[in-house]
Amino acid sequence: VIAPLVGVLGGMGPAATSDFYATLIRRTPAIRDQDHLRVVIWADPSVPDRVGAVLDGSSDPYPAMLAGARALCGLGVTIAAMPCHTAHVFLPRLIADTGLEFVDMVRETARVLGGRPNSGPVGLLATRGTLRSGLYQRRLGAVGLATVTPDEDTQRQVDRAIASVKSAQLAEARQAVECAVCRLAEAGAHSVVLACTELPVVLRGPTAPHPSALGPTAPHPSALELPSVIDPTELLADAVIRRYRAAR
């Protein structure tokens, strides 16, 4: 049996990668160092813009992503994770080119939501690239769930919230994300997926409660019941931990 080694293809962006690693540690049952997972993180934030690549082909992140995946391969990684939703557009190609066993975060989120009663319609907070790619719409559609996406005004707020994580300005971002969750609820969402790994960072921010605690504290102007907020970063971490323990 080869000792498992988790490989993280990260840096897209760095704060999201750091948040994924912290989540992996927090959710691993452990009382000493040696109970934790062996992890190697390739965090190259110089990877060209993923969103532009999907929207209009104005950039090509793939060669840099492939170089990172090959570095992980060379280190003997047995379970791989990529905490960036937009980059999942390139996942099939990356798997084909490297043979790395990636846990697919979009598939995992759809699997979990598909197994819950009353999950849909599902609101999507994501980059324009992720939304345009249809990745979530297809995966959720396959488990019988309809999706709700933000109107242009709300999407602009989501874009700004994502950018604010990359420049470490979290204070304003939190209100924007909470507001976007409410808008999607008004548009019929029963649950909302934080389908960009920068978004859970906003809600976990320095003084923020855990995302799962969002419901009761978020401001909501109407009498709507607030949707449950789904954090794919946690679902990805849990799936990696399960696979690691199964392989050991």
Added chain:
Amino acid sequence: VIAPLVGVLGGMGPAATSDFYATLIRRTPAIRDQDHLRVVIWADPSVPDRVGAVLDGSSDPYPAMLAGARALCGLGVTIAAMPCHTAHVFLPRLIADTGLEFVDMVRETARVLGGRPNSGPVGLLATRGTLRSGLYQRRLGAVGLATVTPDEDTQRQVDRAIASVKSAQLAEARQAVECAVCRLAEAGAHSVVLACTELPVVLRGPTAPHPSALGPTAPHPSALELPSVIDPTELLADAVIRRYRAAR
């Protein structure tokens, strides 16, 4: 010019490594992903106990550390960091065996403290291994600073606080660390070094203010002026960022 690549020899322990990476990101001036540092993190928490190795030779972490450092070497790392003070006992051997350009966290902390007016005597909160090794006592002595170490009762609290980070039980640990800072102040320390990378994690914990904000909020039974708390994790991050920017 080779593009710089930061290598982190981590996992000792995982939460400290995650905290170092988060600190590196937080302290890098950036408005977009591409402004951040290229980083690769080797986080192997299965490295045998460093403290036992120093205290009585009951474990040998060196082969696992060397394997990690060689993995970083093979990836083209140009600047290396190891966010574990006790492991710094092995740093000269690691540098000799790999040629990696490590930023020495103990040396960096001594340099910064040596340049400040009224830094000493310097209190040390660390593992028993770090204290026994004399690493800090020698480096600080070389810049003319005396050191103060905890009494047995306080050291037991420090040991427990460090262990609590490794098992993600932060609530009690905070009070223990604050209490230990006070004890060292009573024993004459003007400043206190958090000379174990798990300790800043305690003070940065979920609801905790930043370590630098500790002073005014820490409970102190006497009328003593509280010492300034020095966080070598931040000093290591700042030194890595400076070297990276100089190399680019």
